Amino acid sequence: MFQLFWCKVLAWSILKLLREDPETLKEHVKKRFMDPNIVDKARSVDLEWRKLLTTIQEMRHRHNVISREIPKLKGEEKEKKIVEARNLLKELEALEKKLREVEEKREKLLLSLPNIVHESVPIGPDDSYNVPIRFWGKPRVWIGHIESFKEQTERYGFRVDYEVIDWRPIGHADILENVLRLGDTFKAGQVAGSRFYYLFNDIVFLDMALLAYAIDYLTSRGYTLVLPPYMLRYNIMTGVIDLDTFKDAIYKIEGEDLYLIATAEHSLAALHVSEDLPEEILPLKYAGISPCFRREAGAGSRDLKGVFRVHQFHKVEQYVFAKPEESWDIMEELIRNAEYLFQGLELPYRVVNIASGDLGAPAAKKYDLEVWMPAQGRYREMVSCSNTTDWQAYRLKIRLVRRKGMVKEYIHTLNSTAIASTRTITAILENCQEEDGTIVIPRVLRKYLEVFEKAPKEAIHPAKKEKN
RNA sequence: GCCGGGGUGCCCGAGCGGUCUAAGGGGCUGGCCUGGAGAGCCAGUGCCCCGUGUGGGGCGCGCGGGUUCGAAUCCCGCCCCCGGCGCCA
Secondary structure (H helix, E strand, O other): OOOOOOOOOOOOHHHHHHHHOHHHHHHHHHHOOOOOHHHHHHHHHHHHHHHHHHHHHHHHHHHHHHHHHHHHOOHHHHHHHHHHHHHHHHHHHHHHHHHHHHHHHHHHHHHHOOOOOOOOOOOOOOHHHOEEEEEEOOOEEEHHHHHHHHHHHHHHOOOOOOEEEOOOOOOHHHHHHHHOOOEEHHHHHHHOOOOOOEEOHHHHHHHHHHHHHHHHHHHHOOOEEEOOOOEEOHHHHHHHOOHHHHHHHOEEOOOOOOEEOOOHHHHHHHOOOOOEEEHHHOOEEEEEEEEEEOOOHHHOOOOOOOOOOOOEEEEEEEEEEEOHHHHHHHHHHHHHHHHHHHHHOOOOEEEEEOOHHHOOOOOOEEEEEEEEEOOOOEEEEEEEEEEOOOHHHHHHOOEEEOOOOOOEEEOEEEEEEEEEHHHHHHHHHHHOEOOOOOEEOOHHHHHHHHOOOOOOOOEEOOOOOOOO
C-alpha cells in the first residue's frame, strides 16, 4: 500500500481560513469589532499575488529552458537564443516589479489580520465587557467604596467576602513619595520626563525580592530561567507584536536597527525563530527576567501618578512553546502560576476573561489578573496571560515537527506575566498598609530579603517627620 | 573599531560562471524484506505556486542588492562565527 495520501496542509490556520473559508474568518474579525473588509482585501490581494506569481513562474520556466539550450549551441543560433532570452527578461522585469508591489501589499494585509477569537471569549467592543471568572482573597474595602465594590463583584453573580475598614488607605503614589519617602517621580520627571521614577532603599529591595520570589517559584516548576536581549531587530519585533503595539509601546534606538523590548515575551518568542521543534521536546517552558521599556503613547494622562504605569520596570515573564492540542491546558497552567504567586503575596484578586474587542491582535484568548486596590476602590491589572496560538509562530517561522510522517505545522505560543515589579509594589503599598502608614511585607518575600543586611525584614515604616 | 580566515540542505562535507537546477556520506521518516530486530534494498527528508491526479513548475548555498542569456561560484553593502591587535565594565 502507498501510505501517504498526499494531503497538502496549509500550515497557518489564518491563511487557511482566508483561502478556504473567508466567511468564518470575517466572523472572527467582526467579533473584535474590527472592519471585516480586511478579509476581502487580503483575500483578493492573495489571489492576485498567486495569479501573478504563476504567470511569472511560467515565464521563468521558459527562460530557464532557453538558458539551458544556449551552451549547446554555436554561432548565429546561439546569438539568436541569447537575444530571445534577453527579451524575455525585459518582459519579466515589469511583471516582477508589479509582483514585488503586490507581495508587499499582501504581506502587509496578512500581517494585519488578527488572530481568531476562541469560543470562550466574551463578545464586546471594550473592557467593560470583560467577564470576571473567579475571585480570590478577602479584600479590605473602605466604607466609601462598598457600593462600587459590590458593583464589581455581585454584578457578575459572585459573592465575595470582604473586610470593611473605616479608614481610607493612602494611595500608592502618595504613600510612596510622601509618607515613606522612598520614591521621587518629580526629580525623575525633571531629568527623564513623566512616568520615570527614582526608587530608594526598602522599595528597591522589595523590587528585587519580588523578582526573586517569582523566578524561585517558576524554576522550581521546571521553567528554564532566561536573561534575554533587551533589544531586538525590526523584523523580530514585527513577528511578535501587531502594529498598534509597535506604535504605542516601542522605543527605537537612534541610528540602529534595534528596538527596546516592552517585555521579555518579545525576546523569548524570538528565542526559537526559524526553528523546527520536534514534538518530543515540547512544551518548552521559559521564565524570562528583564526590564521592560514602554512608551505608553496611547495612555494619555491615565495613571500619571506614582509607579503604576511607567516607561520602565522589571518583570518576570512566562513563555511557552506548545503543541496545538495542549496549548489551552497550558494557558490554564500559566494563569494558575500567576495566581499562586499573588496568593502567596496575599493580595486579593480576580481573574478576568478579556472581551473580544479588548483582546489585542496576537491573542486568541486573554486572562488578566487584577488586584483589588483599597485606596482606588478598583481592581487593577497586574498580570496578562495570553494564548497567541499560531499567530506569533507563523510570523517567526516556528514549526512543530511530528515524529510520525515528518508533518510540519505551526506551533502554539503562550505568554503570561509572573510578576511585574513596580505594579505589584503599588498593590502591596495599598493592600499591606496599616492605619499609621506602615507597610507590612508579605511573608513569602521575607526570605529573599534575609540575604541583604540592610533590607527591611518585616515592614517598611513611614519616614520620620523632618524637624524644622 | 582594525587586520586576517570563514558562513553550503537536519548534520558532516564537495563544488568556486553553464555537463542539468548542490556530488558523496551520516541521521531521520516511510516502504520492501524478517517470526522480531539488525543488515540490505527502495523512496522521501528547504520554502512556495498551479492542479479535484501517486503531475508540473518557480525560488533556495548567512542576509540584501548588482553584473550576466546563465551565479553557490564574480562585484558591492550588511549580519554572524573563528583567530590576532586595540578599547572597555
